[in-house]
Amino acid sequence: MSDTTRRQLPTLAARAVTQAHGGGGKAMKDLIDDVFVREFTALPEVLEDQARLELAELACLGDRLAMTTDGFVVDPLFFPGGDIGKLAVCGTVNDLAVGGAHPRYLSCAVILEEGLPIDDLRRIARSMATAAREAGVEIVTGDTKVVERGACDGVFITTTGIGVIPAERKLGIERIQADDVIIVNGWLGDHGAAILAARGDLSLDTDLESDCASLNGLIEALLAAAPETRCLRDATRGGVATVLNEMADASRLAIELDDLALPLRKEVRGMCEILxxxxxxxxxxxxxxxxxxxxxxxAALVALRGHPLGKEAAIIGQALVGKPGRVTLRTGFGGQRIVDMLVGEQLPRIC
Incomplete structure (x- = not known):
């Protein structure tokens, strides 16, 4: 439905979220209309308790549905390179895309803290709409709840995504073989370092920005150039080390990394050395x-480097016949060290 035929949307008078905005009445309806319906153009004229999707449209894209869900509790809500809204969309899109799916639809459930400025909520919703549009997905349904002051840090978001996997596409950790090559699409650790700096606890002076982005376009370029790609994972919490440990464990192979090949900004490397x-x-x-x-x-490297999100793509290691499940790093001094699975949480509230 075009914007010109939509019903007239209300404009909120409130400057901050109140308990009434979660009460199910007119205040909540006005909040949803003004903040979310206004930005999420895929939402229908009349809101129902569910989104209704055309199966024929999905079936044209493939023979399997992919579905994922994720919660986002990042602190701070706004950070260099993104915010919790952009993060929620990109994170969900990427979880679908690394499975080989074409992401199509998202749901969005928000838990709002009483007192959250309405302008902040508008900014988050606008960021979600922009990220969804850039990724080629639609936010088609959602939910809103309000909790008392101090019960959450402004806003928590849960998103669920649906995508379609083409019939010929086969990706999975179990497909990894000895001598396969490990590739990343660019600088590592930017998001973690940017969030740490944005919190302001350490008085770090840096221009680092989060690498928050939807990778579905990049992945399509990669799979077109390297159709026998074994598997893909997005390295979020726990970083590259955790992903590679999961791969080594599931494939019953060893993985060896080259320290000198890791694409790391000097700012990230320096911050890690200090801390x-x-x-x-x-x-x-x-x-x-x-x-x-x-x-x-x-061919994979050429395709990745030809995309804006893969200009610094690099081969960082290889799968080997060795001690099953072990990941090692070959250092610049010629030695080796074991890279274990992350134990505990290196930096909480990161996404």
Whole structure:
């Protein structure tokens, strides 16, 4: 339905979220209309308790549905390179895309804290709408709840995504073979480092921005160039190290990384050295780990580097016959160290 034929949407007089905005009455309806319906153009004229999707449209894209759900509790809500709204859309899109799916539809449930400025909520909704439009997905349904002051940090978001996997597409950790190549699409650890700096606790002076981005376009370019790609993962919480440990464990192979090949900004490397952090465990929100047959590795690199989100793509390691499940890093001094699965939380409230 075009904007010109939509019903007239109300304009909120309130400047902050109140308990009434979660009460199910007119205040809540006005909040949803003014903040969310106004931005999420895929929402219908009359809101129902569910979205109704055309099966024929989905069936044209593939023979399997992919579905994912994720919660977002990042602190702070706004950070260099993004905010909780952009993060929610990009994170959900990426979870679908690394499984080979074409992301199509998202739902959005928000838990709002009493006292949250309405202008902040508008900014978050607008950011979600922009990120969805850029990723080619639609936000088609949602829910709103309000909790008392102090019960959450402004807003928590839960998104669920649906996508369609083409019939010929096969991706999975179990497909990894010895001699396969490990590729990442660029700088590692930017999101974790940017969030840490944005919190202001350490008085760090840096221009680092989160790498928050939807990767579905990049992934389509990669799969077109390297159709035998074994598997893809997005390296979010736990970073690249955790993803690679999961891959090594599931494939019963060893993985060896090259320290000198890791694409790390000097600012991220320096921050980690000062704080005693390992950049391999820092979260990313726009980085994928791809396992590709050696014969297609060069084609994969060319495709990734030809995309705006893959200009710094690099081969960082290889799958090997060795101790099953072990990930090691070959250092610049010629030695090796074991890269374990992350134990605990290196940096909480990161996404």
């Amino acid at each position: 005693g952090l390992d950049p391999l465990y820092l979260a990313n929100e726009g980085k994928l780990v791809a396992v590709v047959p050696a014969a297609q590795a060069e």
